[in-house]
Amino acid sequence: MSDDEILHQYLTCTMCGFCRPVCPVYRVFENETCTPRAIVGLAYGLLRGELDVAQASATARLSVSCRACEVKCPSGVEILKVIRWLRRSAWRQGIGPEKKRSAVEYLKKGLSINGKQPRVEQQEDVEVVLFTGCCERTEYAVVEEVFKQLGVSYSVVEQLCCGLPLLLEGLEDLLREHQQRALSKLPREKRLVTACPGCAYMLKEAGLEVAWLPRFLSEKLKLHQLKPVDQRVVVHEPCFGLRYLNAGEDLDALLRQIPGLTLVKPEPWCGAMSFCCGAGCGWELRQEGDGPKLIRRERVNQLRGAAEKVVTACPHCYRWLSEEVPVLRIEELVRMALA
Amino acid sequence: MSLWEFTWEERLDRFVTELGHHFPDNRVLTDEASKYAYGFDASIHFAKPDVVVLAETREEVLTVVNLANRYRIPLVPRGAGTGLCGHALAWYGGCILDLTRMNKIREISVENKWVRVEPGVVYADLNRALSPHGYAFPPEPGSGDVCTIGGMVATNASGSRALKYGATREHVLALEVILPNGTRVALGSSTLKRSAGYTLTHLMVGSEGTLGVITEVVLRIAPVPTHYATAVAAFDQIEKAGRAVERLVRLRTLPAAIEIMDRTCIEAVNRAMELGLPEVAGIVIVEFDGFSTDEAERPLEEAKRICQEEGVEQFEYTTDPQERARLWAGRKAVLPSLSRAVGGKYSTSLADDMIVPVSRVAEAVKRFAEIAKRYGVTIGTYGHAGDGNLHCKVIFDVKSPEAWQQAWKACWDVYRVCVDLGGDLSGEHGIGFTKAPFLRLRKPRELELMRAIKRLLDPNNIMNPGKLGLEEIPDTFLYKLRYPVKL
Numbered sequence: 001m002s003d004d005e006i007l008h009q010y011l012t013c014t015m016c017g018f019c020r021p022v023c024p025v026y027r028v029f030e031n032e033t034c035t036p037r038a039i040v041g042l043a044y045g046l047l048r049g050e051l052d053v054a055q056a057s058a059t060a061r062l063s064v065s066c067r068a069c070e071v072k073c074p075s076g077v078e079i080l081k082v083i084r085w086l087r088r089s090a091w092r093q094g095i096g097p098e099k100k101r102s103a104v105e106y107l108k109k110g111l112s113i114n115g116k117q118p119r120v121e122q123q124e125d126v127e128v129v130l131f132t133g134c135c136e137r138t139e140y141a142v143v144e145e146v147f148k149q150l151g152v153s154y155s156v157v158e159q160l161c162c163g164l165p166l167l168l169e170g171l172e173d174l175l176r177e178h179q180q181r182a183l184s185k186l187p188r189e190k191r192l193v194t195a196c197p198g199c200a201y202m203l204k205e206a207g208l209e210v211a212w213l214p215r216f217l218s219e220k221l222k223l224h225q226l227k228p229v230d231q232r233v234v235v236h237e238p239c240f241g242l243r244y245l246n247a248g249e250d251l252d253a254l255l256r257q258i259p260g261l262t263l264v265k266p267e268p269w270c271g272a273m274s275f276c277c278g279a280g281c282g283w284e285l286r287q288e289g290d291g292p293k294l295i296r297r298e299r300v301n302q303l304r305g306a307a308e309k310v311v312t313a314c315p316h317c318y319r320w321l322s323e324e325v326p327v328l329r330i331e332e333l334v335r336m337a338l339a
Numbered sequence: 340m341s342l343w344e345f346t347w348e349e350r351l352d353r354f355v356t357e358l359g360h361h362f363p364d365n366r367v368l369t370d371e372a373s374k375y376a377y378g379f380d381a382s383i384h385f386a387k388p389d390v391v392v393l394a395e396t397r398e399e400v401l402t403v404v405n406l407a408n409r410y411r412i413p414l415v416p417r418g419a420g421t422g423l424c425g426h427a428l429a430w431y432g433g434c435i436l437d438l439t440r441m442n443k444i445r446e447i448s449v450e451n452k453w454v455r456v457e458p459g460v461v462y463a464d465l466n467r468a469l470s471p472h473g474y475a476f477p478p479e480p481g482s483g484d485v486c487t488i489g490g491m492v493a494t495n496a497s498g499s500r501a502l503k504y505g506a507t508r509e510h511v512l513a514l515e516v517i518l519p520n521g522t523r524v525a526l527g528s529s530t531l532k533r534s535a536g537y538t539l540t541h542l543m544v545g546s547e548g549t550l551g552v553i554t555e556v557v558l559r560i561a562p563v564p565t566h567y568a569t570a571v572a573a574f575d576q577i578e579k580a581g582r583a584v585e586r587l588v589r590l591r592t593l594p595a596a597i598e599i600m601d602r603t604c605i606e607a608v609n610r611a612m613e614l615g616l617p618e619v620a621g622i623v624i625v626e627f628d629g630f631s632t633d634e635a636e637r638p639l640e641e642a643k644r645i646c647q648e649e650g651v652e653q654f655e656y657t658t659d660p661q662e663r664a665r666l667w668a669g670r671k672a673v674l675p676s677l678s679r680a681v682g683g684k685y686s687t688s689l690a691d692d693m694i695v696p697v698s699r700v701a702e703a704v705k706r707f708a709e710i711a712k713r714y715g716v717t718i719g720t721y722g723h724a725g726d727g728n729l730h731c732k733v734i735f736d737v738k739s740p741e742a743w744q745q746a747w748k749a750c751w752d753v754y755r756v757c758v759d760l761g762g763d764l765s766g767e768h769g770i771g772f773t774k775a776p777f778l779r780l781r782k783p784r785e786l787e788l789m790r791a792i793k794r795l796l797d798p799n800n801i802m803n804p805g806k807l808g809l810e811e812i813p814d815t816f817l818y819k820l821r822y823p824v825k826l
Binding site: 007011012014015016017018020021031032033038041042045048050051055056058059074075076268 | 368370371372373375376377379380381391393419420421440463484485486611612672674676678685686822823
């Protein structure tokens with residue numbers, strides 16, 4: 001994003017503050033400086049030379065990229081673009097958390113953000129390619145089990161980064177390079193399936209045919225007889241599934257297909273305004289400070305108020321929330337229904 | 340050594356140092372980013388404080404007020420910073436006292452019909468907490484999801500429901516206020532009626548933080564209607580819409596809300612929210628509420644007849660809660676949606692709020708459009724027509740000094756029209772700094788009396804200086820603009 005575009009965003013922002021109560025970072029720090037509108041103001045301070053990069057980008061670096069502010073903004077300010085512009089300015093000056101820096105270095109070397117070698121299984125006669133992104137294959141064990149139950153043939157691509165971290169840090173040049181290099185390894189003619197909504201978003205943006213797991217399972221379950229799953233669960237809808245991929249309906253549809261299930265949503269923090277768990281598709285856990293933990297606490301309180309058991313459809317949300325509260329993966333519910 | 344032998348910097352330095360003795364580091368903000376962030380509110384201005392304090396208790400507020408008074412540091416109480424006239428900005432620097440962490444609902448007393456809250460409670464959160472009891476604090480400002488009760492009291496905020504249920508002032512039963520000299524006073528009482536001397540709560544409501552810091556509010560609450568009927572009437576001439584409003588207000592069943600939007604606003608909100616409102620010269624939204632279907636829907640027939648007699652093009656209504664919610668979400672989003680109105684130009688919080696007699700609403704809207712044409716700016720007008728409370732957004736090239744001068748002239752004419760029509764400068768947003776220049780359009784005696792009260796309660800003028808025209812009436816609002824323009 002150019003300086004002129006940032007100025008346009010700033011001038012478009014009326015500073016109405018509608019973004020304030022929906023921002024998880026503001027809600028846990030309770031400091032105006034953390035609000036999306038303030039971040040837009042701080043970007044202007046940097047443009048004007050009235051703030052230096054470290055000052056102007058401090059709260060943009062705390063963002064969990066959940067995009068709730070953009071959904072709420074009636075003026076259509078592209079706040080995430082402003083955040084990425086500030087983050088990119090910080091990167092250029094060597095400012096940023098070590099955990100993110102080392103991950104980006106790995107990506108430059110063609111490794112995953114965890115420093116692992118990507119593994120691409122080459123099998124011609126499979127129906128789909130299961131894309132695990134930066135998750136371990138073990139985290140997809142239930143998905144593989146369900147695929148077998150459903151008779152879905154698949155090969156697996158592991159530890160290949162979808163590029164989301166580079167997008168969230170505003171490193172557009174690196175992202176382009178990465179996508180050319182890494183994503184070219186993927187079989188173009190096969191449909192990709194991933195449980196991570198961040199990966200699904202990035203792969204879709206890169207022009208690949210991809211299905212987020214809830215959509216894929218929903219399609220498949222139509223052909224199967226399901227048993228009732230007598231559970232009362234509160235749904236944690238992942239930010240990236242809702243506000244990046246715009247696929248909240250896919251998750252709802254899958255949950256509605258499972259008989260016997262009593263679904264609860266934590267009003268008002270559900271649907272388009274679903275509250276982030278703090279993980280930011282796993283990437284934002286690499287930032288400094290307690291932000292993600294405090295946000296998780298806030299989210300867990302909202303979920304606990306609604307029901308005992310939580311269900312989610314993102315491996316990062318699952319891993320992060322599980323540290324504090326029992327969580328079911330969506331595929332576990334499907335397995336129960338197929339048993 | 341007397342205080343006046345210290346320089347401003349020395350006094351500020353001592354003030355901040357002493358704050359550090361009472362507050363943890365992360366609640367006294369002096370870093371550049373924080374000062375910059377608190378330099379904005381929803382107005383056209385930018386003014387940085389020297390320090391920000393995040394208070395959590397009334398005792399902490401007391402400490403800050405005492406220190407500010409001792410060192411003569413300007414002190415600006417701040418809620419969510421949604422004010423449109425610069426009320427929550429530190430016009431002369433000094434200290435912003437952020438009260439949003441004081442957000443406890445202390446007591447809900449349904450049997451006595453009141454709620455006792457701290458000033459930082461968000462309006463929507465309060466009503467969510469009251470909802471299980473079937474009650475609400477009704478004024479419903481457009482910024483209700485964001486704004487705080489303290490800010491609402493300080494500006495006598497209201498919204499679409501004020502027509503039937505009254506503005507904030509009508510609901511304030513009691514207040515706890517820290518006066519500028521550090522005295523904690525309890526004003527009013529938690530009773531539904533009172534006749535025991537001056538109503539000093541009313542003096543504090545709308546005082547914009549110039550007389551003290553509000554630390555507790557007791558608000559009258561009202562039962563929430565169970566049934567609603569909401570109609571949208573589309574007119575091809577704004578005068579017809581105005582005449583309809585005039586007659587709707589006279590209905591035996593008072594509508595819960597009567598809103599008006601001109602074409603500029605309709606187009607903007609349709610673009611932003613995809614509402615599909617009819618894009619005509621003006622629409623009137625009229626809503627009835629009650630505790631039965633009959634109570635809410637019966638008056639619609641008469642409302643429709645009135646609108647038909649005034650030449651309505653289209654009259655549709657809904658009782659579906661989701662459709663109603665969508666409609667009101669669109670209405671509340673008019674103000675920021677106008678940012679998308681004109682390519683290359685931006686909307687500004689100018690002429691944001693004015694009030695005229697209900698019978699003059701149509702005339703006012705028409706004259707605002709003429710003013711816009713005269714000065715080459717776009718003005719979108721909307722508002723709570725049922726009580727004569729109108730809002731505008733002025734849209735122009737904010738990077739052009741000439742455009743700003745034209746906008747200033749347009750605003751001057753807008754307010755002159757309002758005063759000429761028997762109205763006033765603000766119905767619910769307050770004066771702050773932006774509207775202070777227009778105080779010279781009003782009779783001066785009232786302002787003189789306000790200044791005398793201010794001198795009595797705040798002789799050192801520490802509380803929110805530069806607002807309400809209390810020191811002097813500025814010659815223009817073209818000061819400390821947040822835009823990239825040199826005037």
